[in-house]
Amino acid sequence: MKQKSKRIIIKDRHKQLLSLIKDSWFKLFLAMLCMLVMAAANSAIPFLIKPVVDDIFINKDIAMLKLIPFAVIIIYFSLGSAMYGQEYLMNYVGQDIIRRLRNSLYGKIQDLPLSFFHKEKTGVLISRITNDVNIIKTMVSTAVTGSLRDCFTIIGLTTVIFYRDWKMALFAFIVLPVAFFPIVWLGRRVRKVTTGTQESMAELTSFLHETFAGNKIVKAFGMEEYEKHRFFKETLNLFKLELKAVAAKALSSPIMEFLGGIGIAFVIWYGGSQVIAGTSSPGTFFSFMGAVLMLYGPVKKLSKLNNVVQQGLAATDRIYDILEKESDIIEQKNPVAIKSGSHRVIFRNVFFKYDDQMVLKNINLDVRPGEILALVGMSGGGKTSLVNLIPRFYDVSKGAVLIDGTDIRQTSISSLRKQIAMVTQEPILFNDTIRNNIAYGNRNALNEDIERAAKAAYGYDFIQSFPDKFDTKIGELGSRLSGGEKQRICIARALLKDAPILMLDEATSSLDTESEMLVQKALENLMKGRTTFVIAHRLSTIGYANRIVVIIKGKIVEEGKHEELISLKKEYYKLYQSQFSNDKNVV
Ligand SMILES: Nc1ncnc2c1ncn2[C@@H]1O[C@H](COP(=O)(O)OP(=O)(O)O)[C@@H](O)[C@H]1O
Ligand SMILES: [Mg+2]
Numbered sequence: 001m002k003q004k005s006k007r008i009i010i011k012d013r014h015k016q017l018l019s020l021i022k023d024s025w026f027k028l029f030l031a032m033l034c035m036l037v038m039a040a041a042n043s044a045i046p047f048l049i050k051p052v053v054d055d056i057f058i059n060k061d062i063a064m065l066k067l068i069p070f071a072v073i074i075i076y077f078s079l080g081s082a083m084y085g086q087e088y089l090m091n092y093v094g095q096d097i098i099r100r101l102r103n104s105l106y107g108k109i110q111d112l113p114l115s116f117f118h119k120e121k122t123g124v125l126i127s128r129i130t131n132d133v134n135i136i137k138t139m140v141s142t143a144v145t146g147s148l149r150d151c152f153t154i155i156g157l158t159t160v161i162f163y164r165d166w167k168m169a170l171f172a173f174i175v176l177p178v179a180f181f182p183i184v185w186l187g188r189r190v191r192k193v194t195t196g197t198q199e200s201m202a203e204l205t206s207f208l209h210e211t212f213a214g215n216k217i218v219k220a221f222g223m224e225e226y227e228k229h230r231f232f233k234e235t236l237n238l239f240k241l242e243l244k245a246v247a248a249k250a251l252s253s254p255i256m257e258f259l260g261g262i263g264i265a266f267v268i269w270y271g272g273s274q275v276i277a278g279t280s281s282p283g284t285f286f287s288f289m290g291a292v293l294m295l296y297g298p299v300k301k302l303s304k305l306n307n308v309v310q311q312g313l314a315a316t317d318r319i320y321d322i323l324e325k326e327s328d329i330i331e332q333k334n335p336v337a338i339k340s341g342s343h344r345v346i347f348r349n350v351f352f353k354y355d356d357q358m359v360l361k362n363i364n365l366d367v368r369p370g371e372i373l374a375l376v377g378m379s380g381g382g383k384t385s386l387v388n389l390i391p392r393f394y395d396v397s398k399g400a401v402l403i404d405g406t407d408i409r410q411t412s413i414s415s416l417r418k419q420i421a422m423v424t425q426e427p428i429l430f431n432d433t434i435r436n437n438i439a440y441g442n443r444n445a446l447n448e449d450i451e452r453a454a455k456a457a458y459g460y461d462f463i464q465s466f467p468d469k470f471d472t473k474i475g476e477l478g479s480r481l482s483g484g485e486k487q488r489i490c491i492a493r494a495l496l497k498d499a500p501i502l503m504l505d506e507a508t509s510s511l512d513t514e515s516e517m518l519v520q521k522a523l524e525n526l527m528k529g530r531t532t533f534v535i536a537h538r539l540s541t542i543g544y545a546n547r548i549v550v551i552i553k554g555k556i557v558e559e560g561k562h563e564e565l566i567s568l569k570k571e572y573y574k575l576y577q578s579q580f581s582n583d584k585n586v587v
Pocket of ligand 2: 384
């Protein structure tokens, strides 16, 4: 039963792929015409062998001597033109499919929730969009073209063969069904093995991505040789798998070759005896033989076609596995649009888990519009996870998060996210200019606004010190900036967004104490009138908070103002004490 439904899904996917091909029906139609011309031209050649042998060589017909070379030139000219047209058109269709598949894959992946990116390896996703899509292209442009062209040619040549001597033709064709079984079996094997190679290729891409992006650590820990060995192991694995695929693929040719040989041997024996007996002419024999020999190429190609198709279908499955992924962050049919303005955020009996373990347990919070809420606690307590629920990066496992009384699952995701400006724990920037990074999501921002945001984040001076100033490119993920510089650009980016809910996740942790104080001041100005969630690294920086919430192991254990919590002499006090004594040690 399960097997059956799986098969139906796979069929559906293949149908979808076919519908992609069908969209280019006119080009396909033209390509088909070209193929018909090619098939006709290819069949005309052996057909003409009979008049050449019988009329020119045996009967010495002068008219034919003039006519046939002329016909041959026309035939080859048509063959060439059709070949070009067919090649161009089919590649057009194939490349178009590549482009569209890549676009829909990228579009789909972009829209999938954050949890998807935490589960899938970046390299594997890259490999889907680069390698797998290419394999499908090969299937479409060589297999679809190949199969049609070869089928037409086979039909044309077969017609010639039967026309010349149908009895001999029937005998010669007996070998064909025998060839069918090994070819189908080999095709299956190729599919299985190439699935392995593609998976291994994806692993390799993933590995490359990681060890190049993290090369600093590789060098710092002297792990170059280790990583080289790991890479050599992967390539060896790939090498073995590729050879397995070759072993399966390469078998289909010799099988066809041998069976073809048997057919030809028979034709020579039978045809020769007919000519010797005088029941057939040499022209008929050579025409027949020519067609059989020419038939051999397209049949061989058709027998390899199964391999290409099997590889393509395996790639199709991997791609549709992603395309058919359902997002678990679902928007309602008629979502409530959140208007801009101050917002009240409520956590009501919120439980949350990533996998099995509850990371947040029964969180209840009511954050008034304009309130500044500080979240503190040891790392791993669940602070980042808690704020990630507000923009719906993840959905609660139980309970609800409400914004102005509306469950955020009822709201439109884009209007919700528009209300939130955030500085994430890891500064994430793109390989673009500083200006564009600050204006990310705000493409129409005025230069003066960008500069004002940079000034407020205490980034203006260091930006101005670069030769290209705001037009400085910052390298992949901001690799050319220091940690503190990156954080300040992230803060400027959040400032420019000017949203009513502000989330600062250890936003100033990479700054030195002095810059932290300065940036903190800027942030304090910014927080006014905004509902703010601050996750604080140093407790000394949250004096301005209206309320402090202590989160330990996913639970809110204490809540109140700084002095109240200190006088409680419990968790907050302990945290404060430990930082205080640490600071003293450092000084
Ligand atoms: N993407 C994730 N998948 C699975 N577990 C996670 C993920 N992110 C965080 N966790 C786990 O959730 C817990 C809380 O993490 P986090 O919210 O980042 O804590 P904090 O911000 O307080 O340091 C930790 O135990 C962490 O290991
Ligand atoms: Mg965190």
